[in-house]
Amino acid sequence: MSNEACCTCAALLSSIPPNYDEKTEKPVARHERRLDCCVRAICARCTTDNPRFQTYCPFCQISLMPTALPQGLKDPPPYAPPADDLDGEEGYESSIPDSMFTSTYSELPQYSDLYQRPQWLSEKQSQVGEDVLHFVDPVNDSVNTLAIRYGVPADAIRKKNGIFQDNLLAGRKTILIPGEYYKGGISLSPQPIDGEEEELRKSKIRKWMVACKVHDVPPKYRYDVAILYLKQADYNLDAAIRTYKEDEEWAEKNPMQKDKGKAPTKTRSGRFGFAGGLTGQLG
Template sequence: MSTTDSCCTCATLLTDVKVPYDAESEKPLLHNRRLECCSRQICATCQYQNPRFQSYCPFCQISSGPSALPKDGLRLPPSYTRSPQSSSRGRAESPPPSYADAITPRRLPDPSTGTAPPRHTEDTLHFVGSQDSLQSLSLAYKVPVPTLRQHNNLYSDQLLVARKWILIPKSHYTGPSLSTPPNPDEEERKTKLRRWMVATKCADYDVAALYLKGSDYNLDLALQAFRADEEWEKNHPMHGKGKDGDGRRQRLGTGGSLAGQIS
């Protein structure tokens, strides 16, 4: 035993360990133990305080006496990479399971992805309106709010605003839907309005509706018209520095985008 050897559990130098003795015979009850599996040492004090260490290695998880653990210790988790031994034996390890396989069709998120409602489902399909909330849907269909969240993969009540539809579980409701399916033409117009606002960086809904109506809801023509107007206003700025007869500053024009002129 070296003078620098220490216990692998309490980190006490083995030379400083107080070995427990029998009060009657004054013989040592235990001795420092060297583990056969990894050559570490456990002091007599740790073995006395925790009798399991007398026949067990806490690092290799191997027991030298009767134990419920496997004889060779706990096995490592399987590797997802193909090892040379498996390839030489001709056994091909299966790849890890795909995350998409664990998501059922009814769990697919609908907002912003344009996912269509499921065609074949035993649940009741409810199209979300602007006035709907989880509490109102819970009262209307007599379904607990936690059940609606879990069934539609909603982690927060505010996420309902981004959904176009949700599923009412058949375990709580089997009647007809209490909502009206959206008009495809109206949904297409709303989609074009959102795309126009994103492309032009103009958040004014009235301006977007004005340009799209003027182009018969042709998105390309509406974008060209807006950019042409912006270019004209850039080349012909409006100046509002005059004063009226009362001495007050008169605003002759707002300049900038058409959104400012409408407002």
């Protein structure tokens, strides 16, 4: 009995405490109910909480009291259909010709046979558009915003322009929008942000600084030196570079001497009276 459990709450009968009377607060001498139909046991706590278990077996569905429901479990319905139904099905199958069961198709038809794409649509999709040039706005443009504006996957923009990290876009002046995804053919930023003239002016300044390499001028003044030479040459790049080289050549041939009788120093004097030609004015 120590290992026997209640058939409804699955609690061990030995672990169930006794019930107490609400009025006298004394333990009620009530034991578990032993079922005659299946020799199972229902604990006193379950019979107290649910008085129906005092006269009813939940497993065998048998009641000791008269009830309108039938006693005991019902047998499951037969799985085989009646003989009349079998005869009806055989007669129905025999009335169907054998040709109806034989398919005329060896396999399902392909969807391409049922639906033909319009020729103009196929030609339009087969033509890959040209790449579109977009001038980058470093303040407002990013890879994700450009992908949304052009309707192009962000990975396609990165792959087309060799951008491995999105922050590298700020260093680009222009990028290409892949034409295989963007069919509009119109750039949303067809011109430089600062204008073509300003972009050309900045390009000449960069080219002059690369060609001349003003080493004897502090870095913070080199940009001003480039503007000085380009303004004097009316922004003619070749003339500005030629003027600077002539000044440097003249400064090397005419070194400035601080005191007589001393060897020439490395400081050069330009024709304008300053060391290093025009660069000496800012040095």
